Amino acid sequence: MIRVVLPQHLRTLAKIDGEVELNVSGPVTLCSVLDTLENRYPVLCGTMRDHATGQRRAFIRFFACSEDVSHESPDAPLPDAVASGAEPLLIIAAIAGG
Amino acid sequence: MSKVRVLVGTSKGAFILTADGKRKNWDVSGPFFRGWEIYHMKGSPADPNRVYASQSSGWFGQVIQRSSDGGKTWETPGGGVTTSPQGMPRGESNRFVYDTSAETGKPLTTHQWYDGTQHPWEFKRVWHLEPSPRDPDTVYAGVEDAALFRSTDGGHTWRELAGLRGHGTGPQWQPGAGGMCLHTIILDPDNPNRIFVAISAAGAFRTDDGGKTWKPINRGLKSPYLPDPNAEVGYCVHHIAMHPSRPDVLFMQLHNGGGALRSDNAGDLWHEVRGNLPTDFGFPIDVHAHEPNTVYIIPIDGEAGRVPPEGKLRVYRSRSGGNEWEPLTQGLPQSHCYVNVLRDAMSVDSLEPCGVYFGTTGGQVYASSDGGDTWAPIVRDLPKVLSVEAQALP
Numbered sequence: 001m002i003r004v005v006l007p008q009h010l011r012t013l014a015k016i017d018g019e020v021e022l023n024v025s026g027p028v029t030l031c032s033v034l035d036t037l038e039n040r041y042p043v044l045c046g047t048m049r050d051h052a053t054g055q056r057r058a059f060i061r062f063f064a065c066s067e068d069v070s071h072e073s074p075d076a077p078l079p080d081a082v083a084s085g086a087e088p089l090l091i092i093a094a095i096a097g098g
Numbered sequence: 099m100s101k102v103r104v105l106v107g108t109s110k111g112a113f114i115l116t117a118d119g120k121r122k123n124w125d126v127s128g129p130f131f132r133g134w135e136i137y138h139m140k141g142s143p144a145d146p147n148r149v150y151a152s153q154s155s156g157w158f159g160q161v162i163q164r165s166s167d168g169g170k171t172w173e174t175p176g177g178g179v180t181t182s183p184q185g186m187p188r189g190e191s192n193r194f195v196y197d198t199s200a201e202t203g204k205p206l207t208t209h210q211w212y213d214g215t216q217h218p219w220e221f222k223r224v225w226h227l228e229p230s231p232r233d234p235d236t237v238y239a240g241v242e243d244a245a246l247f248r249s250t251d252g253g254h255t256w257r258e259l260a261g262l263r264g265h266g267t268g269p270q271w272q273p274g275a276g277g278m279c280l281h282t283i284i285l286d287p288d289n290p291n292r293i294f295v296a297i298s299a300a301g302a303f304r305t306d307d308g309g310k311t312w313k314p315i316n317r318g319l320k321s322p323y324l325p326d327p328n329a330e331v332g333y334c335v336h337h338i339a340m341h342p343s344r345p346d347v348l349f350m351q352l353h354n355g356g357g358a359l360r361s362d363n364a365g366d367l368w369h370e371v372r373g374n375l376p377t378d379f380g381f382p383i384d385v386h387a388h389e390p391n392t393v394y395i396i397p398i399d400g401e402a403g404r405v406p407p408e409g410k411l412r413v414y415r416s417r418s419g420g421n422e423w424e425p426l427t428q429g430l431p432q433s434h435c436y437v438n439v440l441r442d443a444m445s446v447d448s449l450e451p452c453g454v455y456f457g458t459t460g461g462q463v464y465a466s467s468d469g470g471d472t473w474a475p476i477v478r479d480l481p482k483v484l485s486v487e488a489q490a491l492p
Contacts, residue, residue, distance in 0.1 A: 007157075009134070009155065009158060010158060011131060012132075013161065013174075015156075043161070043174040043191075043192070045192060045193070046159050046160065046161075046192045046193060047158040047159055047160075047161070047192070050159075051159075051193045051194070051195055051221075052191065052195045052196075052221065057157070057158070057159060059157040060157065061154060071354075093157045093158070094157065095246070096156065096157070
């Protein structure tokens with residue numbers, strides 16, 4: 001079971017309380033986790049990755065086991081602790097003002 | 099007794115203001131979509147319970163919201179779990195992807211950038227949603243970077259009317275400081291094949307074949323920002339308004355260079371009707387619901403900071419279709435007022451007498467229930483107001 005923590009605005013949008021738990025089939029990568037997340041909550045499509053290009057939106061970051069994996073290949077395996085559910089994948093909205 | 103609903107989009111969420119026909123006592127609900135920018139909300143003329151909202155954020159992008167109960171509850175169309183044949187999620191309702199298909203002629207994919215080079219079209223947000231006057235499930239979206247999309251399934255899916263962006267002038271279109279946005283959509287109430295749009299800073303365009311082909315309608319416009327006085331495109335049109343009883347007569351607020359303009363032939367030729375207006379700059383323009391020759395403008399100092407001239411917030415009204423304008427000040431601040439009123443932040447209702455509404459960048463929403471003679475704030479301290487849409491309800 002993969003655990004994912006979303007920023008507040010996306011939790012509100014998807015009507016989620018607390019963490020999300022996902023069953024990810026196949027290798028646990030950033031891409032497979034996001035695909036599974038968007039499949040469960042289609043309203044999140046386009047909010048983390050650009051609809052047209054699939055690229056990470058500029059002010060979204062992905063943290064795993066205290067590491068910023070935003071610039072890693074989306075097809076690279078996530079750490080074992082995330083794959084086992086011991087640690088959550090954190091989806092972060094970058095600091096910005098206004 | 100009839101009621102009125104005023105939909106207010108702000109930089110931090112949406113608000114819905116409602117009153118009975120007297121329009122003296124208002125209920126305020128919201129914020130909806132708290133913390134998100136709501137560039138525009140509008141109810142369907144065919145079914146006032148159907149309301150569309152553009153919800154966006156610099157972090158999370160574009161979301162389309164829809165209500166089927168007049169704004170009490172909201173849904174993201176198609177937000178339920180659906181899967182395409184390839185197994186990937188859809189979430190199509192938020193998907194605005196420019197058409198590059200061969201079927202539509204592979205429209206141009208670059209426009210002019212600030213440095214004179216060509217730059218790819220990149221979707222940023224929906225500025226304006228225009229529901230069809232006939233079908234609650236048909237709605238048009240004007241987006242940045244400038245393009246027009248249409249949904250015929252209540253916002254579930256969107257398809258670009260690519261003939262506009264594919265117009266031969268496309269490579270000359272350029273963004274203003276506020277971005278290259280399609281902000282005005284006017285659907286001809288008598289002719290479903292005729293649509294007017296306006297783009298900053300490309301100008302006004304018209305289709306007479308339901309969106310397949312478009313022509314620029316900028317003759318008569320002036321711009322101090324263009325070296326060619328007869329340029330076909332490149333004009334920073336701020337807003338256009340039409341009275342439904344006279345779809346060939348259009349009123350325009352232009353960015354400098356004439357300010358207020360009028361066309362009597364569906365945009366084929368424009369002429370200035372600025373008359374005695376104190377400035378040639380402003381953003382919104384609207385037409386009285388029952389008097390096609392009565393027009394409202396809120397002049398702003400253009401080059402001098404984009405604030406009301408002399409610190410006085412004044413709506414100007416022409417009862418003669420332009421040229422002769424009277425300032426309307428009763429109930430509006432006449433000293434130390436330095437707010438702006440954005441292009442989609444003025445609206446009229448169709449009650450009798452006509453109600454007029456506008457919202458400011460300072461968070462006030464002012465209402466007049468007597469055609470503009472007197473004004474009072476409905477609310478004073480909302481976030482920056484981006485859009486105001488009034489609609490009479492049965």
